[in-house]
Amino acid sequence: MDESDPEHLRKVEVDAACALEQFFVDRYPGMPSHQPSGSFKLPGAEGLRVDLLVPGTALGKVQAVKELGAYAQAIPLLEFLVKDAQDAVVLGRNHVVPVKVPSPERFVVHKLYSSQSRKADREMVRKHLQQAAVLAAPIEEDRPGALQDTFRILPASGRVATRRGARAAAPLLESHPAAREVLERIAGR
Numbered sequence: 001m002d003e004s005d006p007e008h009l010r011k012v013e014v015d016a017a018c019a020l021e022q023f024f025v026d027r028y029p030g031m032p033s034h035q036p037s038g039s040f041k042l043p044g045a046e047g048l049r050v051d052l053l054v055p056g057t058a059l060g061k062v063q064a065v066k067e068l069g070a071y072a073q074a075i076p077l078l079e080f081l082v083k084d085a086q087d088a089v090v091l092g093r094n095h096v097v098p099v100k101v102p103s104p105e106r107f108v109v110h111k112l113y114s115s116q117s118r119k120a121d122r123e124m125v126r127k128h129l130q131q132a133a134v135l136a137a138p139i140e141e142d143r144p145g146a147l148q149d150t151f152r153i154l155p156a157s158g159r160v161a162t163r164r165g166a167r168a169a170a171p172l173l174e175s176h177p178a179a180r181e182v183l184e185r186i187a188g189r
Contacts, residue, residue, distance in 0.1 A: 038062050038073040042095075055079050059117045076117065077158050081110045104139050105150040108132045112165030112186070113158045129169045136169070136183060137176035144178070151186045163187050 041049040054065060056074025065072045075081070085100035102110065108131075115128035139146055154162060167187035173180035 036062050036071040038071045053078060081106055104135055105146045108135045109150050109154055113162040115165040116161035133169045133172035137179040140179040140182050147182050
Protein backbone atom coordinates (compact mmCIF):
# COMPACT_ATOMS: atom_id res chain seq x y z
CA MET A 1 0.00 0.00 0.00
CA ASP A 2 1.38 3.40 -0.97
CA GLU A 3 1.14 5.58 2.15
CA SER A 4 1.52 8.74 0.10
CA ASP A 5 -1.64 7.83 -1.85
CA PRO A 6 -4.44 10.32 -0.98
CA GLU A 7 -6.95 7.45 -0.71
CA HIS A 8 -4.81 5.83 1.98
CA LEU A 9 -4.63 9.13 3.89
CA ARG A 10 -8.40 9.54 3.63
CA LYS A 11 -8.83 6.02 5.05
CA VAL A 12 -6.50 6.86 7.97
CA GLU A 13 -8.54 10.01 8.68
CA VAL A 14 -11.81 8.07 8.61
CA ASP A 15 -10.36 5.33 10.81
CA ALA A 16 -9.22 7.88 13.41
CA ALA A 17 -12.62 9.58 13.44
CA CYS A 18 -14.34 6.20 13.77
CA ALA A 19 -12.07 5.22 16.65
CA LEU A 20 -12.94 8.41 18.52
CA GLU A 21 -16.64 7.82 18.06
CA GLN A 22 -16.48 4.07 18.69
CA PHE A 23 -14.33 4.05 21.82
CA PHE A 24 -14.53 7.53 23.28
CA VAL A 25 -18.25 8.07 23.16
CA ASP A 26 -18.40 10.44 26.10
CA ARG A 27 -17.05 13.88 25.21
CA TYR A 28 -16.05 16.16 28.04
CA PRO A 29 -17.81 19.45 27.50
CA GLY A 30 -15.77 22.57 26.95
CA MET A 31 -15.91 25.49 29.34
CA PRO A 32 -18.53 26.89 29.15
CA SER A 33 -20.30 23.60 28.46
CA HIS A 34 -21.78 24.70 25.13
CA GLN A 35 -18.25 25.07 23.68
CA PRO A 36 -16.61 22.19 21.77
CA SER A 37 -14.11 20.10 23.68
CA GLY A 38 -10.81 18.46 22.82
CA SER A 39 -11.27 15.84 25.57
CA PHE A 40 -12.72 12.37 25.13
CA LYS A 41 -13.44 9.71 27.74
CA LEU A 42 -14.27 6.04 27.78
CA PRO A 43 -17.72 5.38 29.27
CA GLY A 44 -17.96 4.98 33.03
CA ALA A 45 -16.93 7.04 36.00
CA GLU A 46 -13.31 5.83 35.93
CA GLY A 47 -12.91 5.56 32.16
CA LEU A 48 -9.73 6.54 30.36
CA ARG A 49 -9.66 10.19 29.33
CA VAL A 50 -7.80 11.43 26.24
CA ASP A 51 -7.05 15.04 25.35
CA LEU A 52 -6.38 15.73 21.69
CA LEU A 53 -3.55 18.23 21.28
CA VAL A 54 -2.39 20.22 18.27
CA PRO A 55 0.38 22.76 17.76
CA GLY A 56 -0.78 26.34 18.22
CA THR A 57 0.10 29.67 19.73
CA ALA A 58 -2.89 30.23 22.03
CA LEU A 59 -2.55 27.78 24.94
CA GLY A 60 -5.70 25.73 25.45
CA LYS A 61 -7.61 27.26 22.54
CA VAL A 62 -9.95 24.59 21.16
CA GLN A 63 -9.85 24.30 17.41
CA ALA A 64 -11.40 22.02 14.81
CA VAL A 65 -9.33 19.19 13.35
CA LYS A 66 -11.37 18.40 10.26
CA GLU A 67 -9.25 15.33 9.40
CA LEU A 68 -10.42 13.69 12.63
CA GLY A 69 -13.90 15.15 12.74
CA ALA A 70 -13.06 16.38 16.23
CA TYR A 71 -11.69 19.29 18.24
CA ALA A 72 -8.30 19.59 19.92
CA GLN A 73 -6.53 21.92 22.34
CA ALA A 74 -3.69 24.09 21.06
CA ILE A 75 -0.33 23.75 22.83
CA PRO A 76 2.53 26.15 22.05
CA LEU A 77 5.84 24.45 21.23
CA LEU A 78 4.15 21.04 20.94
CA GLU A 79 6.47 20.14 18.04
CA PHE A 80 9.48 20.73 20.30
CA LEU A 81 7.93 18.69 23.11
CA VAL A 82 7.13 15.58 21.07
CA LYS A 83 10.21 15.46 18.85
CA ASP A 84 12.21 12.29 19.60
CA ALA A 85 9.32 10.87 21.65
CA GLN A 86 9.85 7.57 23.45
CA ASP A 87 7.66 4.47 23.67
CA ALA A 88 5.86 3.91 26.98
CA VAL A 89 2.59 2.53 28.36
CA VAL A 90 -0.18 4.03 30.47
CA LEU A 91 -1.41 1.59 33.10
CA GLY A 92 -5.01 1.85 34.18
CA ARG A 93 -7.24 -0.29 36.34
CA ASN A 94 -8.65 -2.01 33.26
CA HIS A 95 -6.37 -0.80 30.45
CA VAL A 96 -2.79 -0.87 29.25
CA VAL A 97 -2.37 1.69 26.51
CA PRO A 98 0.80 2.02 24.41
CA VAL A 99 1.77 5.69 24.05
CA LYS A 100 4.59 7.95 22.94
CA VAL A 101 5.94 10.28 25.63
CA PRO A 102 8.35 13.21 25.43
CA SER A 103 11.97 12.74 26.38
CA PRO A 104 12.40 13.70 30.05
CA GLU A 105 14.65 16.65 29.15
CA ARG A 106 12.15 18.07 26.67
CA PHE A 107 9.35 17.53 29.19
CA VAL A 108 11.21 19.54 31.86
CA VAL A 109 12.08 22.39 29.50
CA HIS A 110 8.49 22.50 28.20
CA LYS A 111 7.14 22.51 31.78
CA LEU A 112 9.38 25.46 32.60
CA TYR A 113 8.01 27.22 29.52
CA SER A 114 4.37 26.33 30.12
CA SER A 115 4.54 27.38 33.79
CA GLN A 116 4.93 30.93 32.54
CA SER A 117 2.13 30.62 29.99
CA ARG A 118 -0.61 30.11 32.60
CA LYS A 119 -0.12 33.17 34.80
CA ALA A 120 -3.84 33.40 35.65
CA ASP A 121 -3.92 29.87 37.13
CA ARG A 122 -1.55 29.94 40.13
CA GLU A 123 -2.18 26.29 40.99
CA MET A 124 -1.25 25.19 37.45
CA VAL A 125 1.91 27.34 37.56
CA ARG A 126 2.91 25.69 40.86
CA LYS A 127 2.19 22.22 39.45
CA HIS A 128 4.28 22.80 36.30
CA LEU A 129 7.21 24.17 38.32
CA GLN A 130 7.11 21.24 40.75
CA GLN A 131 6.97 18.71 37.91
CA ALA A 132 9.96 20.37 36.24
CA ALA A 133 11.95 20.42 39.49
CA VAL A 134 11.15 16.81 40.42
CA LEU A 135 12.44 15.57 37.07
CA ALA A 136 15.35 18.00 36.75
CA ALA A 137 17.22 16.50 39.73
CA PRO A 138 17.53 12.89 38.49
CA ILE A 139 18.11 14.01 34.89
CA GLU A 140 21.03 16.20 35.92
CA GLU A 141 22.38 13.45 38.17
CA ASP A 142 22.11 10.79 35.45
CA ARG A 143 23.00 12.89 32.38
CA PRO A 144 24.81 16.07 33.43
CA GLY A 145 24.31 18.88 30.93
CA ALA A 146 21.29 17.30 29.20
CA LEU A 147 18.85 19.98 30.38
CA GLN A 148 21.08 22.83 29.28
CA ASP A 149 21.67 21.12 25.90
CA THR A 150 17.91 20.75 25.47
CA PHE A 151 17.33 24.40 26.35
CA ARG A 152 19.83 25.36 23.63
CA ILE A 153 17.67 23.69 20.95
CA LEU A 154 14.43 25.25 22.20
CA PRO A 155 12.92 27.57 19.56
CA ALA A 156 13.66 31.23 20.24
CA SER A 157 9.95 31.92 20.74
CA GLY A 158 10.02 29.96 24.01
CA ARG A 159 13.28 31.09 25.56
CA VAL A 160 12.18 34.14 27.56
CA ALA A 161 9.31 32.29 29.25
CA THR A 162 11.50 29.23 29.88
CA ARG A 163 14.17 31.40 31.51
CA ARG A 164 11.48 32.86 33.83
CA GLY A 165 10.26 29.33 34.61
CA ALA A 166 13.80 28.16 35.40
CA ARG A 167 14.28 31.16 37.70
CA ALA A 168 11.05 30.26 39.54
CA ALA A 169 11.83 26.51 39.75
CA ALA A 170 15.46 26.76 40.89
CA PRO A 171 14.63 27.50 44.57
CA LEU A 172 12.63 24.25 44.68
CA LEU A 173 15.89 22.34 44.18
CA GLU A 174 17.64 23.42 47.38
CA SER A 175 18.54 19.80 48.22
CA HIS A 176 19.83 19.17 44.66
CA PRO A 177 22.54 21.78 44.08
CA ALA A 178 23.66 20.48 40.67
CA ALA A 179 20.14 20.65 39.22
CA ARG A 180 19.54 24.02 40.86
CA GLU A 181 22.75 25.34 39.30
CA VAL A 182 21.65 24.17 35.84
CA LEU A 183 18.27 25.89 36.17
CA GLU A 184 20.04 29.04 37.33
CA ARG A 185 22.30 28.88 34.23
CA ILE A 186 19.23 28.42 32.02
CA ALA A 187 17.64 31.40 33.79
CA GLY A 188 20.70 33.44 32.87
CA ARG A 189 22.02 34.01 36.37
